[in-house]
Amino acid sequence: MSDFEEHPLYRIMHPRSIAFWGASSNSMSMGSIQLANLLSMGFEGAVYPIHPKEPEILGLKAYSKIGDVPETVDLAIFVLPTKVVPGVLEECGQAGVKRAIIVSAGFSEKEGPEGKEMQDQLVRTAKKYGITFIGPNCIGAVNPSLNLNTTFFPYEATPGFIGMASESGSFITQMFVHLAKFGIGFSQGFSLGNEAMIDLADCLEYLAQCPTTKVIALYVEGIRRGRHFVEVARRVSRIKPIVAFYVGGSEAGRRAGQSHTGAMAGPDRLYDGIFRQCGIVRARSIEELFDFCYVLGSQPLPRGNKIGILTHSGGPGAAAADSAERAGLKLAKLTPETQEALAKLVPGTASVKNPVDLTFTRNHGDYMEILPKVLLKDEQVDLLFIYCLMPQHRVMTVVLGSGMASISASEFAENYIRDQSVAAASAAADSGKPVAGGSFCDRSELFVKELQDHGLPVLPSPERAVTALGALYRYANWRKIFS
Amino acid sequence: MSDFEEHPLYRIMHPRSIAFWGASSNSMSMGSIQLANLLSMGFEGAVYPIHPKEPEILGLKAYSKIGDVPETVDLAIFVLPTKVVPGVLEECGQAGVKRAIIVSAGFSEKEGPEGKEMQDQLVRTAKKYGITFIGPNCIGAVNPSLNLNTTFFPYEATPGFIGMASESGSFITQMFVHLAKFGIGFSQGFSLGNEAMIDLADCLEYLAQCPTTKVIALYVEGIRRGRHFVEVARRVSRIKPIVAFYVGGSEAGRRAGQSHTGAMAGPDRLYDGIFRQCGIVRARSIEELFDFCYVLGSQPLPRGNKIGILTHSGGPGAAAADSAERAGLKLAKLTPETQEALAKLVPGTASVKNPVDLTFTRNHGDYMEILPKVLLKDEQVDLLFIYCLMPQHRVMTVVLGSGMASISASEFAENYIRDQSVAAASAAADSGKPVAGGSFCDRSELFVKELQDHGLPVLPSPERAVTALGALYRYANWRKIFS
Numbered sequence: 001m002s003d004f005e006e007h008p009l010y011r012i013m014h015p016r017s018i019a020f021w022g023a024s025s026n027s028m029s030m031g032s033i034q035l036a037n038l039l040s041m042g043f044e045g046a047v048y049p050i051h052p053k054e055p056e057i058l059g060l061k062a063y064s065k066i067g068d069v070p071e072t073v074d075l076a077i078f079v080l081p082t083k084v085v086p087g088v089l090e091e092c093g094q095a096g097v098k099r100a101i102i103v104s105a106g107f108s109e110k111e112g113p114e115g116k117e118m119q120d121q122l123v124r125t126a127k128k129y130g131i132t133f134i135g136p137n138c139i140g141a142v143n144p145s146l147n148l149n150t151t152f153f154p155y156e157a158t159p160g161f162i163g164m165a166s167e168s169g170s171f172i173t174q175m176f177v178h179l180a181k182f183g184i185g186f187s188q189g190f191s192l193g194n195e196a197m198i199d200l201a202d203c204l205e206y207l208a209q210c211p212t213t214k215v216i217a218l219y220v221e222g223i224r225r226g227r228h229f230v231e232v233a234r235r236v237s238r239i240k241p242i243v244a245f246y247v248g249g250s251e252a253g254r255r256a257g258q259s260h261t262g263a264m265a266g267p268d269r270l271y272d273g274i275f276r277q278c279g280i281v282r283a284r285s286i287e288e289l290f291d292f293c294y295v296l297g298s299q300p301l302p303r304g305n306k307i308g309i310l311t312h313s314g315g316p317g318a319a320a321a322d323s324a325e326r327a328g329l330k331l332a333k334l335t336p337e338t339q340e341a342l343a344k345l346v347p348g349t350a351s352v353k354n355p356v357d358l359t360f361t362r363n364h365g366d367y368m369e370i371l372p373k374v375l376l377k378d379e380q381v382d383l384l385f386i387y388c389l390m391p392q393h394r395v396m397t398v399v400l401g402s403g404m405a406s407i408s409a410s411e412f413a414e415n416y417i418r419d420q421s422v423a424a425a426s427a428a429a430d431s432g433k434p435v436a437g438g439s440f441c442d443r444s445e446l447f448v449k450e451l452q453d454h455g456l457p458v459l460p461s462p463e464r465a466v467t468a469l470g471a472l473y474r475y476a477n478w479r480k481i482f483s
Numbered sequence: 484m485s486d487f488e489e490h491p492l493y494r495i496m497h498p499r500s501i502a503f504w505g506a507s508s509n510s511m512s513m514g515s516i517q518l519a520n521l522l523s524m525g526f527e528g529a530v531y532p533i534h535p536k537e538p539e540i541l542g543l544k545a546y547s548k549i550g551d552v553p554e555t556v557d558l559a560i561f562v563l564p565t566k567v568v569p570g571v572l573e574e575c576g577q578a579g580v581k582r583a584i585i586v587s588a589g590f591s592e593k594e595g596p597e598g599k600e601m602q603d604q605l606v607r608t609a610k611k612y613g614i615t616f617i618g619p620n621c622i623g624a625v626n627p628s629l630n631l632n633t634t635f636f637p638y639e640a641t642p643g644f645i646g647m648a649s650e651s652g653s654f655i656t657q658m659f660v661h662l663a664k665f666g667i668g669f670s671q672g673f674s675l676g677n678e679a680m681i682d683l684a685d686c687l688e689y690l691a692q693c694p695t696t697k698v699i700a701l702y703v704e705g706i707r708r709g710r711h712f713v714e715v716a717r718r719v720s721r722i723k724p725i726v727a728f729y730v731g732g733s734e735a736g737r738r739a740g741q742s743h744t745g746a747m748a749g750p751d752r753l754y755d756g757i758f759r760q761c762g763i764v765r766a767r768s769i770e771e772l773f774d775f776c777y778v779l780g781s782q783p784l785p786r787g788n789k790i791g792i793l794t795h796s797g798g799p800g801a802a803a804a805d806s807a808e809r810a811g812l813k814l815a816k817l818t819p820e821t822q823e824a825l826a827k828l829v830p831g832t833a834s835v836k837n838p839v840d841l842t843f844t845r846n847h848g849d850y851m852e853i854l855p856k857v858l859l860k861d862e863q864v865d866l867l868f869i870y871c872l873m874p875q876h877r878v879m880t881v882v883l884g885s886g887m888a889s890i891s892a893s894e895f896a897e898n899y900i901r902d903q904s905v906a907a908a909s910a911a912a913d914s915g916k917p918v919a920g921g922s923f924c925d926r927s928e929l930f931v932k933e934l935q936d937h938g939l940p941v942l943p944s945p946e947r948a949v950t951a952l953g954a955l956y957r958y959a960n961w962r963k964i965f966s
Contacts, residue, residue: 027884036880105832105842154876168798174872178923221801245802252814253805256797259834285946286802286923314739315651318704319728319769322736331735349588351742359588389657393637397519401510440661440769463768 004209008132009202012099013143013188015074017046018150019066019097021088022079022104023057031079032058033152034103034140041155042147048073065091072096077140077150082106085136086121093129100126101150102135108194109137109259119196126197138193139169142186145212151191160185161297162290163213165203167192167257171219171286178286182459183443183452184294187212199224201232208236215297217289218244221257222265223274230278237279238483241296241475244280245289246271279478281471288467294457295468299434301476304382306332307469308375309355311387311462312367317355320385320438320462327470329383331355338378345370369423376431383469386424387462388437390417390447414446421450428456434472438465487692491615492685495582496626496671498557500529501633502549502580504571505562505587506540514562515541516635517586517623524638525630531556549578558582560623560633565589568619569604576612583609584633585618591677592620592742602679609680621676622652625669628695634674643668644780645773646696648686650675650740654702654769661769665942666926666935667777670695682707684715691719698780700772701727704740705748706757713761720762721966724779724958727763728772729754762961764954771950777940778951782917784959787865789815790952791858792838794870794945795850800838803868803921803945810953812866814838821861828853852906859914866952869907870945871920873900873930897929904933911939917955921948 004010018038022031035049036058048069049057056062063069066076066088076092078085078100085104092100107119119136126133134141140150144159153173157180166172169191179185188210190203200218207213216236223229233242247253248265257265275282281296283289307329311317321331331354334342342352345366351357356375358367368390375381395413400406428435437458443449451458459465487493503521505514518532519541531552532540539545546552549559549571559575561568561583568587575583590602602619609616617624623633627642636656640663649655652674662668671693673686683701690696699719706712716725730736731748740748758765764779766772790812794800804814814837817825825835828849834840839858841850851873858864878896887895911918920941926932934941942948 028881032884033880166798168796168801170796171798174796174799174923177874181925219798221798247801247805250805250808252808253801255814256792256801256804256838259797259836259840285806285944287944287946309739313651313653313657314742315649315654315702315704315730316657318651318730318736318739321739322730322733323768325733325735331738353742355739357742391660397516398511401515440657442664461768461770463770 004211007206007209009198009206011074012101012132012134013141013148014146015045015099015148017048017071017073017075019048019050019069019073019076021050021077023049024051025054025057030152034079034150037152037154038150041149043149044147046071046073066095066097067091069095074099076100077103079103082118086118086125089122089125089131089133093125093131098131100131100133101138101140102133102193103138103140104135105137107136108196119194123196132197134190134198135193136196139173139191141191142172142189144185145187156180157185158183159187159212161187161212161214162217162293163187163207163210163215164189164217164219165192165200165207166190166219167195167200167221168219169193175290178290181442182294182457183449187214195224201225201229204232204236204242208239214240215293216240216242217293218242218280219286219289220244220246220248220271222248226274230274233278233280238479242278242280243283243289243292243296243471244275245283245286246275279475279482281475287464291459291464291468292471294459295434295436295472296475298455298457299436299472300432301479302382302434302473305329305473306380306382307466308332308334308378308381308384310367310371310375310384311355312358312389313387314357314359316387316438316462317357320387320466321355323463323466324385324470327467329466329470329473332378332380332382334375335378335380338374341374342371345374368420369427372424372427372435376427376433376435382433383473384428384433384435385462385466385469386435386437388439388447388451388458389441390420391441391445392417417446418450421447422454425451425454425456434469436465436469438462487694490689490692492681492689494557495584495615495617496624496631497629498528498582498631500531500554500556501558501560502531502533502552502556503560504533506532507534508537508540513635517562517633520635520637521633524632526632527630529554529556549574549580552578555579558584560584560586562586565601569601569608572605572608572614572616576608576614581614583614583616584621584623585616585676586621586623587618588620590619591679602677606679615680617673617681618676619679622656622674624674625655625672627668628670639663640668641666642695643670644695644697645669645700645776646671646690646693646698647700647702648673648675648683648690649702650678650683650704651702652676658773661773664925665777665940666932670697678707684708684712687715687719687725691722697723698776699723699725700776701725701763702769702772703727703729703731703754705731709757713757716761716763721962725761725763726766726772726775726779726954727758728766728769729758762958762965764958770947774942774947774951775954777942778917778919778955779958781938781940782919782955783915784962785865785917785956788812788956789863789865790949791815791817791861791864791867793850793854793858793867794838795841795872796870797840797842799870799921799945800840803870803949804838806946806949807868807953810950812949812953812956815861815863815865817858818861818863821857824857825854828857851903852910855907855910855918859910859916859918865916866956867911867916867918868945868949868952869918869920871922871930871934871941872924873903874924874928875900900929901933904930905937908934908937908939917952919948919952921945
């Protein structure tokens with residue numbers, strides 16, 4: 001067994017069998033929706049619904065108690081009223097179950113001592129029986145490559161490279177649709193709730209070892225074991241990038257977080273300091289968290305901070321240049337050889353200085369394949385931003401203009417866009433340098449989909465793409481100093 | 484004639500006839516694409532292609548020179564090689580044409596004195612004949628309600644309420660698809676290029692009078708007539724909100740802008756000061772520019788800065804609260820009456836303090852209609868943010884769970900989502916208070932489309948929606964002080 005497989009979280013994320021509490025013939029209850037969702041994703045392990053009265057739930061044989069289930073299950077999931085949770089956990093312990101996800105809320109996040117006390121009782125029971133549990137007050141976990149999704153949202157993205165530990169269930173489940181916008185997804189995702197046993201630091205250790213996780217995303221309302229977190233994060237960020245979005249730095253965010261998961265927040269400056277000493281890249285919004293993860297998880301580290309900008313639109317080029325400087329990057333000074341090579345390829349109105357602005361493009365092929373290659377060959381260029389725009393209607397105009405019949409033109413245009421996108425993505429990958437694209441078009445445009453699906457991250461604006469490249473540089477710089 | 488109709492830009496944006504230079508039998512040239520685009524949008528005025536040799540272009544009778552055209556056209560559009568532009572402008576002047584859009588580049592934005600000199604010549608010619616022109620080095624203009632689109636991009640959005648003046652053509656044309664993401668659009672859009680005659684301040688004056696323009700967007704690489712701009716902007720922003728995205732504040736942005744349109748930039752602090760004294764709201768990216776315009780152009784002004792946050796997801800609620808404080812808003816302290824009213828409507832795990840967090844929602848109807856009404860009635864609440872999430876699959880689960888046959892369930896679910904969205908949008912509108920929604924879902928989800936189409940702005944994340952509400956408050960505050 002590898003270290004990864006020996007980690008306590010491994011079997012929670014790779015269960016061979018699950019016992020499920022809280023589903024019933026009331027198909028509108030949260031538990032029923034979660035179980036239906038687990039089944040519909042095609043999880044292949046055994047699933048045992050537990051219900052005191054009902055003999056069958058969602059087509060599965062149900063058991064009245066865990067003791068009746070014919071095997072010792074790998075994972076117990078509770079979607080139960082708060083008060084019955086401690087008793088059921090006790091039963092699980094007696095039945096030899098070693099892992100649980102406690103979705104039920106109403107514990108330490110509630111005001112007053114009662115909830116906290118009940119949560120302490122859960123921990124005592126778990127320790128007595130050697131149980132590891134996630135939650136309470138969480139939404140569960142997702143491991144898409146295993147079709148494991150214990151949440152109540154269908155997983156709409158692909159299995160991906162982002163491993164996430166979140167102090168909000170929504171920032172797991174409601175990100176499925178967000179990540180799908182870019183054709184990316186989670187490798188593993190944890191909703192941690194009140195973190196009675198398993199916290200952010202535990203997930204960091206686990207995700208550091210997870211082979212499909214290329215970057216770690218954290219949503220933080222407050223860190224519980226500060227010193228331990230720092231120690232783990234410093235170690236992990238030497239191996240994999242960690243990006244964190246922290247909302248507890250403002251008074252309003254702190255209070256909202258506290259009533260949400262009972263986490264202890266601290267002022268912005270404190271968390272800035274923690275993140276900086278750990279090599280954690282801080283994101284300022286959920287969108288930025290995933291923008292950064294997208295680029296940090298898919299692109300190689302740059303050697304320096306000098307960026308090349310390729311555009312055929314002056315405004316997006318200027319916006320990219322402005323964002324680059326604000327993100328700590330410098331515009332690369334292209335070598336005379338590069339400028340000479342560019343001058344042969346571009347129209348007279350174009351600028352062969354950085355930003356390289358092609359203005360009106362007659363030849364998309366040059367733009368997507370040849371020009372990136374020329375720029376990436378320049379030793380002055382450490383990172384490259386490409387403003388991407390090859391909408392189908394434009395290509396069709398050109399193809400139809402060449403006299404092709406419209407019936408074959410559409411196929412021709414699609415193939416052309418596909419070929420050019422693959423060429424651009426390959427040129428980027430072959431260079432060994434980080435490249436990001438920006439476009440106001442989304443995946444409904446073929447060029448965006450093809451670029452993204454071939455490994456070139458395309459973000460929804462020049463500013464967002466360049467800002468993410470800046471984050472990649474800051475991480476690379478930290479690695480250079482501390483590794 | 485109204486003041487609006489007397490403005491020199493009115494007839495450029497409402498031409499009854501157009502002469503067009505630069506289209507030809509080469510359908511792949513930029514001019515041909517632009518003319519084809521103008522025609523395909525269904526512009527109803529007369530269009531006269533001018534070409535020295537070709538008798539017919541894109542199915543229209545072509546004229547060898549402007550003097551041959553049977554009427555004095557309202558507008559001339561040049562997509563011509565730089566060197567021939569001055570001569571053609573002279574011919575226009577002799578033929579009595581009073582308005583032009585000069586798309587051709589290669590003037591003052593080029594290094595060296597030659598381009599600048601040619602541009603000065605254009606201005607001299609224009610003044611001699613009383614011509615007003617936009618450009619050179621621009622991409623044209625768009626007035627969607629008139630089906631006027633002189634650019635080379637199809638207008639994919641709806642006629643909207645955002646009037647834009649831009650020192651980048653791309654930030655007109657490539658925004659068509661961006662605005663379409665929200666179901667909004669331009670009222671009027673100007674690409675100004677080198678601003679030899681018509682500049683940002685002229686557009687501000689015109690857009691201030693334009694009845695369909697509810698908010699003015701500026702993309703700024705540099706302001707040319709500083710004192711005049713300030714004088715105009717201060718006047719206009721007392722009537723309509725102005726939002727500006729400025730990229731010249733960094734050294735990299737300044738240089739990129741200069742080679743783009745030759746605009747003179749200044750340090751960030753200077754422009755911050757200019758914007759502040761004019762009541763212009765500054766946006767930090769193109770996305771933010773349109774986020775702000777969306778909310779400032781569609782929502783009433785708040786009386787104060789106290790925001791209510793309605794959510795059923797703790798993370799998005801905390802992120803919204805954090806963003807609110809960073810954007811200068813305060814979390815409203817709900818009155819005891821409101822908290823009492825809420826307590827009756829929400830489950831035990833919910834928080835009836837602000838953020839109002841419903842946790843797991845059984846009743847979407849309460850969430851979308853009743854709860855917003857309760858919160859908007861509270862005199863402590865000046866603005867409201869609603870985290871929106873009513874995906875079709877969730878509603879279908881509930882509807883199917885109630886035993887309805889799947890064939891009628893889908894229609895039922897759609898009607899339900901539509902009704903709830905309309906109810907939420909109406910509750911917002913009836914309150915007279917500003918409301919914005921945030922959702923990670925896009926318009927492919929019916930609830931987003933319906934909310935947006937009924938006037939409730941929905942932005943792609945809680946942070947973006949709340950930040951835009953913060954911008955609205957800052958503008959309202961400025962109006963309160965200076966109007």
